[in-house]
Structures are given as structure tokens and as C-alpha cells.
Amino acid sequence: MQARAPPSYMKRFQRQLVEGKVYALSNFMVWTKMKCYMACRNGLMIYMGGQTVVDEISDGTDSSIPLHSFEFVDFGNVPSRNRDNSLFTDVIGQIVSIEEEGQAWKSGEASRNISFRNLHLRDLRGRPMLVTLYGDLGRNFDAEKVVKQGREVSIVAVFAGMLVQLYNGIGFTVRSTSASKYYLDLDILEVQELRTSLADRHKPIDCLPCQLQNLINPTELVDSRRTIEQLKSLNPHELHSRTKFLCIVTLKGINCTKDWWYEGCFHCNWPISWDGSKPLCIKGCPNNQLPVPLYKLDAVMQDATGTMNIMIFDKPVKKLVGVSAEELVEDTAGEQISAVISSHHQSRALLVGPTEGDSW
Ligand SMILES: [Zn+2]
Numbered sequence: 001m002q003a004r005a006p007p008s009y010m011k012r013f014q015r016q017l018v019e020g021k022v023y024a025l026s027n028f029m030v031w032t033k034m035k036c037y038m039a040c041r042n043g044l045m046i047y048m049g050g051q052t053v054v055d056e057i058s059d060g061t062d063s064s065i066p067l068h069s070f071e072f073v074d075f076g077n078v079p080s081r082n083r084d085n086s087l088f089t090d091v092i093g094q095i096v097s098i099e100e101e102g103q104a105w106k107s108g109e110a111s112r113n114i115s116f117r118n119l120h121l122r123d124l125r126g127r128p129m130l131v132t133l134y135g136d137l138g139r140n141f142d143a144e145k146v147v148k149q150g151r152e153v154s155i156v157a158v159f160a161g162m163l164v165q166l167y168n169g170i171g172f173t174v175r176s177t178s179a180s181k182y183y184l185d186l187d188i189l190e191v192q193e194l195r196t197s198l199a200d201r202h203k204p205i206d207c208l209p210c211q212l213q214n215l216i217n218p219t220e221l222v223d224s225r226r227t228i229e230q231l232k233s234l235n236p237h238e239l240h241s242r243t244k245f246l247c248i249v250t251l252k253g254i255n256c257t258k259d260w261w262y263e264g265c266f267h268c269n270w271p272i273s274w275d276g277s278k279p280l281c282i283k284g285c286p287n288n289q290l291p292v293p294l295y296k297l298d299a300v301m302q303d304a305t306g307t308m309n310i311m312i313f314d315k316p317v318k319k320l321v322g323v324s325a326e327e328l329v330e331d332t333a334g335e336q337i338s339a340v341i342s343s344h345h346q347s348r349a350l351l352v353g354p355t356e357g358d359s360w
Helices: 007-016 077-083 133-137 144-150 189-201 216-224 228-232 315-320 334-342
Strands: 024-028 029-032 042-049 053-057 091-100 102-106 111-120 130-132 156-167 171-175 181-182 206-208 245-254 261-264 272-275 278-281 292-303 306-313 347-352
Touching: 007 130, 077 091, 077 130, 077 156, 077 171, 091 130, 091 133, 091 144, 111 133, 130 133, 130 156, 228 245, 228 292, 228 306, 245 334, 272 334, 292 315, 306 315
Parallel strands: 091 206, 130 171
Antiparallel strands: 024 053, 029 042, 091 111, 091 156, 102 111, 111 130, 156 171, 156 181, 245 292, 245 347, 261 292, 272 278, 292 306
């Protein structure tokens, strides 16, 4: 069962509770679980508070209590956990290769470059899975040591408290969160099983350069600033797919004569086509979810040099409007969507690029 402490008692419990030790807890509440970020499948959870008493048990009566508990997701089922943050994802696999640390541009409330490290795993059946460790988790991963150990024996890793995300051009990835932790060659049954089955297929771990760097240098971003006039005179045949430009514009209005939303793939946001009653993602994602309504606004943007129609897809529109397309689609006509959006910020800096997508 998951136990939770409010922020005001967090420091105290962090001091009192050490992973791997056994405690008797008393004076806590039991209540229904939270809607998201649960580490185990249980309808209830423990709420610890100021009155909760923590007593360490160290007389050996604890030997029957397992020190670790994971809910491993089969590699084949990882796609079905995409965007599902109700439950964290735990995976287990043999480390096949380790990439060097990379940097990626993360857009959001505070856009910045963040560091990451990719690890390639395989499971019992040899199926591959990419794991991304962000920030300190990736930085502190002792790749050199793991590679050295991996020369003699297979290294089996457990990643806990992870989420699944689909990245453009990369695929379904098990990525770390602030709650994530990894364990190498842990003494549990699942690790032993995987190890035994891999014993006769041992291969040293490969060290790879970071295969996808998506770094944006803030200075370069400023250098990439273009006016609408300059954007209009670009030659599309000379552009690289990942070229990004910065353009400061005012949103003049929405072209309401066209649809402002479309049915997109739950996983990747690309359009879907219908095969009878079955939704098919045009990118070929596994179809385990119904499509979702997503924004596609034909927006008229203006700066001192001219005006331009810019198609804005889902994510930035959600930021402008404050609600998802799904919430508006039921009872909002074309003209109303324009009013809803005009009532928000009049100007925004938009990062535009030929394939500015969902990823990173
Ligand atoms: Zn898709």
C-alpha cells in the first residue's frame, strides 16, 4: 500500500524512513487512493501525519517481509501506458547499450535545456525498450562502472516510478520522473530469472554516442528570429525538418471558415482514418484507445512587416485557451472559438518550425 505525507511533514519522514529497513507504523489514516502518480495498484492508501509514530524493527522478526515491490509492465504492453499517469510504470530488462548524456530542449512553463541519458534494454524474449533518465538520475548513472561489470556478466536493471511517453521519431519510451529510481542486479526473483535465461547469450554492453540531441542554444534562438516578411520568403526546399524560428507576433484572429479541431491519435496526435468502426493512426500506432479531439487553428498572425496564416496544433492552443479541445468540442461553434481565444492574451511569442511537434 502506498503511504503519503503532506509537505509539512516530508522532511521528518525522510529522516525517519530509510528504504530497505522495516518499521512499525501507527496512528495514520487510511483513505481512498489519489487519482494520479500511484506507485502500486491499491484502492486505498495510508496518510501519515504529525501524530504518526514510526518505530524501526531490527530484531529479525521482519525477515518474511519483502524489501521491494514492483508491478512490472511487459514491454509489449508499454504503449498502452502512454500518457497514463494514474499509475507509475515499472520495467525490468537487460542493459544492452548505454548512450552518452545528451541535452534536449524542453518547452513548457519554463522552457529550458535539460540533460538526459538513454539506455537500451531487452527483455526475456529479446524485445527492445528505450529508457530515458532525465536530470541527475541520468547524470549520476555510472555508465563506466556498469559497462565494466557488463563485460563479464549480463546487467539486469529495474526502473521504478517511470512514465511512458511517445516521442516523435523515437517511439514509445519509458522515461523517468521526479519519483523514479533504478536498481542494478537487485536480489529479487525476476532479476534472477532474466539473468539465468540470458546466461548463454551474454554480450558486452555497447557505449553509444547520444543518438538524438535536440539542444537549443538561447543565443541561436535569438539569431533565428525572423519577421513575417522573412518567413514568407523562405525557400521550403532549403529548410531542414528540425529548423526552428522565433517570430514575435500578434494574434489577429482565427479563420473560422475551416474546422478548428480534428480527431487525432491518442498517442501521437497525428490524424486517424477509420477502417469501418476501427480507428487507424496514419503513423501506425497501436490502436488501444479511441481518438481524441485536438485543436488545429488556422490563425492570422501579424507583425510590423505583414500578416500570415499560421496553423497552430494542439499543445500551444491549449496553453492559449486554457482548456483542451475535448472540453470545447461539444458545444462550441466556429465563431465562438474565435471569441474564446481572443479573450485571452493578445500577443505571444511562438516558436515555429516545419515539424515543431509534440516531442521534448
Ligand atoms: Zn499515432
